[in-house]
Amino acid sequence: MIKSRVALPEQSYLARIGEVAYTVSSIEWTILGDLRRLRNELPDDLTLDQLEPQTTGDIAKLVKATTKKMSAGRVKYYLIAGYRALFIAAQLRNDVLHARPATNRNLGQRLYRSEVRDRETSGKRFWIDDDWFNEAITELNRVSSAMHDLRPSFSEQEAK
Numbered sequence: 721m722i723k724s725r726v727a728l729p730e731q732s733y734l735a736r737i738g739e740v741a742y743t744v745s746s747i748e749w750t751i752l753g754d755l756r757r758l759r760n761e762l763p764d765d766l767t768l769d770q771l772e773p774q775t776t777g778d779i780a781k782l783v784k785a786t787t788k789k790m791s792a793g794r795v796k797y798y799l800i801a802g803y804r805a806l807f808i809a810a811q812l813r814n815d816v817l818h819a820r821p822a823t824n825r826n827l828g829q830r831l832y833r834s835e836v837r838d839r840e841t842s843g844k845r846f847w848i849d850d851d852w853f854n855e856a857i858t859e860l861n862r863v864s865s866a867m868h869d870l871r872p873s874f875s876e877q878e879a880k
Contacts, residue, residue, distance in 0.1 A: 726821075728829070729828060729829040730828075733830070737816055737848075739853070740812060740853065740856055743809075744809040744810075746864070747802075747805050747806065747809050747863070747864050747867065748776055748779060748809070750802070750867065751771075751779070751799070752779070755767060755768045763786055770782070771783075776809055776810035777806070777807065780807045780810060781803075783802060786799065787799050797870050798872060801863075801870045804863060805867045808859060809863070812856045812859065812860065815848065815852075816833075816856075818833065818836075819832055819848050824849070827847070830848060830849055831848035832846075832848070
């Protein structure tokens with residue numbers, strides 16, 4: 721196994737970074753993976769080929785725009801919950817992946833993030849620490865559950 725040359729924090733911290741990234745990817749793939757089975761209820765322009773190369777935030781924007789063209793129903797409400805989850809997931813993943821390594825006197829090596837609003841820094845900074853991870857995972861669990869609660873079941877789709 722090849723190891724990074726940079727000094728790394730402890731494995732448990734790296735695992736939390738991976739947990740956020742993996743959870744966001746899972747939320748993304750839930751929506752993207754459902755496009756094929758839901759295609760009969762979706763506008764023709766919402767396809768895996770269109771969405772898969774996009775960023776999480778751009779997927780959310782495109783799904784949001786598509787829901788405006790859809791009639792009320794379970795698939796529309798699922799996609800609304802999905803794009804809302806993706807907007808939150810995009811922000812949390814960006815916080816981790818755009819943070820910079822720094823040394824916290826009490827915690828050792830951690831990621832340090834400049835708060836960004838509307839693509840500009842606010843002047844505030846925060847640590848990606850255990851409290852941040854706990855809040856982020858709690859929020860990702862909340863939006864994922866909201867999305868899954870509205871997700872059309874496979875048996876519903878087979879009946880159509």
